[in-house]
Structure formats: C-alpha cells, structure tokens
Amino acid sequence: xxxxxxxxxxxxxxxxxxxxxxxxxxxxxxxxxxxxxxxxxxxxxxxxxxxxxxxxxxxxxxxxxxxxxxxxxxxxxxxxxxxxxxxxxxxxxxxxxxxxxxxxxxxxxxxxxxxxxxxxxxxxxxxxxxxxxxxxxxxxxxxxxxxxxxxxxxx
Numbered sequence: 609x610x611x612x613x614x615x616x617x618x619x620x621x622x623x624x625x626x627x628x629x630x631x632x633x634x635x636x637x638x639x640x641x642x643x644x645x646x647x648x649x650x651x652x653x654x655x656x657x658x659x660x661x662x663x664x665x666x667x668x669x670x671x672x673x674x675x676x677x678x679x680x681x682x683x684x685x686x687x688x689x690x691x692x693x694x695x696x697x698x699x700x701x702x703x704x705x706x707x708x709x710x711x712x713x714x715x716x717x718x719x720x721x722x723x724x725x726x727x728x729x730x731x732x733x734x735x736x737x738x739x740x741x742x743x744x745x746x747x748x749x750x751x752x753x754x755x756x757x758x759x760x761x762x763x
Contacts, residue, residue, distance in 0.1 A: 609647060609664040610622040610647055612662055612663070618649060618650075618655055618659060619649065620648060621687065622648070623642035623648075624639040624642060625639070625640055627639075627640055642690060646669070648683060656675075706725060710724060710753040710754060711754055711756055712735075713754055715752060721756065723735065733750055733753070735747075
C-alpha cells in the first residue's frame with residue numbers, strides 16, 4: 609500500500625524495523641513494519657477518501673469520530689528515532705504491572721515462569737520464582753519476558 613500511494617503522489621511514511629531472523633541454516637535480515645497495520649499519510653481533503661479506496665486500507669485512526677492528526681514535528685521525531693535507534697526499538701501493547709505472571713523468552717532462564725514483584729524504571733523488573741518451593745528474586749529486562757495473562761494486554 610505504501611508503494612502504491614507513493615506512485616500516486618500521496619506522501620506516506622511506513623516506519624520499518626530491521627530484524628534478524630534465524631532459520632535452521634542461516635540468519636536473514638528483514639524489514640518489518642514497526643507498527644503493524646499503521647501507515648502514516650499526509651493527505652489533502654480531496655485525497656482523504658481516495659486513500660481509503662486503496663487495497664489494504666481499512667480506516668483512519670480516529671478519536672471522537674475524527675481522523676487523528678499527527679503534527680509534522682512528531683512524524684519527523686519518529687523518523688529520526690527509527691533511523692538512529694532502530695536496533696534498540698521494541699514495541700509492545702502489553703501493560704506490565706505487579707502481580708503479572710510472565711515467562712522468560714531468552715537467556716539462561718528461558719521458559720521459566722515467574723511473577724512480577726517490582727518494576728524498576730521503564731526497562732527492568734524483579735521476578736519471583738516459586739517453582740522450587742523457594743521465593744527467588746531476579747532482576748530481568750522487560751524485553752526478555754512475555755505476559756502469560758490475557759488481561760495484561762491492551763485492546
């Protein structure tokens with residue numbers, strides 16, 4: 609859709625994240641949309657409905673029935689952030705809070721389950737592991753866990 613709109617002269621921005629994917633025989637570098645399902649467009653009133661007629665378009669993100677408008681300086685900031693910190697970007701819709709049950713995704717404790725007992729800043733959590741009959745605490749990066757409770761995901 610991004611390429612189709614560009615060919616038609618509609619200004620659009622699709623933030624991409626570079627990721628390494630490991631197959632059994634090789635590692636491949638791929639680009640994926642940073643925000644799945646989102647394409648930023650700058651349109652005139654005339655182009656507003658034309659964009660929706662494009663294959664793959666569903667709707668504009670709207671608040672109170674009006675299409676969301678993002679200031680150009682914020683789009684510029686997003687572009688700068690994506691180009692300078694692409695390898696450090698992690699996007700999640702999960703809301704992590706004390707008491708949330710999580711599973712560790714990588715490292716020596718991979719697949720171990722625990723409960724969040726403390727949140728330290730925006731990037732670290734303290735987990736409690738009771739699987740051995742003891743309460744063991746460990747400080748883990750938020751990016752290294754996934755929520756096991758469905759109510760911890762924002763809709």
